[in-house]
Amino acid sequence: MLAFGTEKQATRRRRVVRAMGIDFGKAEWMECGTDAQLSPTISLIEQPPRSVLAAHFHRNNQFQLFVGGGGFIGRTPIEPVTIHYAGAYTGYGPLVAGDEGIRYFTIRPVCEAGAHAVATARDLMVRGPKRHATSAPVQVLEPTVLASLSEVQRDDVITHAPDGLGATVVAVPPADVIPVPWVAAADGMFLLVLAGTLEPALHAPLSVWESIFVSHPQELPMLRAGPRGAQIVCAFVPAKADAYRQVQAQETRT
Numbered sequence: 001m002l003a004f005g006t007e008k009q010a011t012r013r014r015r016v017v018r019a020m021g022i023d024f025g026k027a028e029w030m031e032c033g034t035d036a037q038l039s040p041t042i043s044l045i046e047q048p049p050r051s052v053l054a055a056h057f058h059r060n061n062q063f064q065l066f067v068g069g070g071g072f073i074g075r076t077p078i079e080p081v082t083i084h085y086a087g088a089y090t091g092y093g094p095l096v097a098g099d100e101g102i103r104y105f106t107i108r109p110v111c112e113a114g115a116h117a118v119a120t121a122r123d124l125m126v127r128g129p130k131r132h133a134t135s136a137p138v139q140v141l142e143p144t145v146l147a148s149l150s151e152v153q154r155d156d157v158i159t160h161a162p163d164g165l166g167a168t169v170v171a172v173p174p175a176d177v178i179p180v181p182w183v184a185a186a187d188g189m190f191l192l193v194l195a196g197t198l199e200p201a202l203h204a205p206l207s208v209w210e211s212i213f214v215s216h217p218q219e220l221p222m223l224r225a226g227p228r229g230a231q232i233v234c235a236f237v238p239a240k241a242d243a244y245r246q247v248q249a250q251e252t253r254t
Helices: 007-012 143-147 242-253
Strands: 002-005 014-019 022-030 041-047 062-073 076-078 082-086 095-108 132-134 153-158 166-172 189-200 211-214 223-236
Touching (some): 002 022, 041 062, 062 223, 082 153, 143 189, 143 223
Antiparallel strands (some): 014 022, 022 041, 041 095, 062 076, 082 132, 153 166, 166 223
């Protein structure tokens, strides 16, 4: 599967949603239906100032890309631009917004609505491996610095793991072809633009926060940096753990 997420899409699909007692702004940057196996989604969440989203979990693997404001995940300070990963059925939080609120993209290979509070939904928790990973803050390059690059820069901000989990930031000089890394065991990759522009073959250029999902490296079009360069983050999604796949299969049969 190849899918694109754009600001135009987000503008059409912005609304206020209430979850766990908090009103959030939510804009859908990427939507691909609701298939239970593969339906990649990217949503920009605006959490209000000084709000506290209780510790919770989801049924699917998830990345978060923190892009504005600040706060904490548990006791860990969060600032832009930070990448956080939580595996399926892995509790994390609370997510505490600071005085400016906090803005983040939720990035999932499977569409899922809502969250389950750790304190009150223990009956929905499934035994299995729990996974967390958080990057150090990523330095987004200034336009003049990006435009003056003479060679590709790469930083594995979440170390690539045998199961396919990982995140890599790549900065590319103007008009150069982008060498996209791939983690062999990954179940797919989300690519988001951090700075500059990205020019995929046979598609309009992508600007900051616009995105691509690809489920297999052979489906990825040739990518070229725009005239002022490009800085991107590639987030590699591991396969859902077998314990959780079995639960999903049982739910489907019933």
